[in-house]
Amino acid sequence: QVQVSESGGGVVQAGGSLRISCTASGGTFSRLAMGWFRRTPKMEREFVAHISRSGGSNAYPDFAKGRFSIARDNAKGTMWLQMDNLKPDDTAIYYCAADTGQYYGSTRPSDYAYWGHGTQVTVSS
Numbered sequence: 001q002v003q004v005s006e007s008g009g010g011v012v013q014a015g016g017s018l019r020i021s022c023t024a025s026g027g028t029f030s031r032l033a034m035g036w037f038r039r040t041p042k043m044e045r046e047f048v049a050h051i052s053r054s055g056g057s058n059a060y061p062d063f064a065k066g067r068f069s070i071a072r073d074n075a076k077g078t079m080w081l082q083m084d085n086l087k088p089d090d091t092a093i094y095y096c097a098a099d100t101g102q103y104y105g106s107t108r109p110s111d112y113a114y115w116g117h118g119t120q121v122t123v124s125s
Helices: none
Strands: 003-007 010-013 018-025 033-039 046-051 068-073 078-083 092-099 119-124
Touching: 003 092, 018 033, 018 092, 018 119, 046 068, 046 078
Parallel strands: 010 119
Antiparallel strands: 003 018, 018 078, 033 046, 033 092, 068 078, 092 119
């Protein structure tokens, strides 16, 4: 059973940066397609970014393009989301998701079998 865990959330001022990380145990890290989602007052699970098993392919929704960057280091078993120029609307619980049944990752929460408990990101104005 794969277990996923996030870290690195916190409070940051608008315009600032934050990096949140994700690790996974109980499986081969390089066989996991991975993604980030967030829960806001308006959306239960909003797609933020996803990355392929190798790290060579990724995708973002419009609000994240140019501000957020997803990457992974399979040798270290870590995936992270670098968030720059943060806005108060980015305040949310951020969840890491993983799945062994796909290569590239997906924008749909239902495509991921494994989820972390989430990490809170708060952006103050």
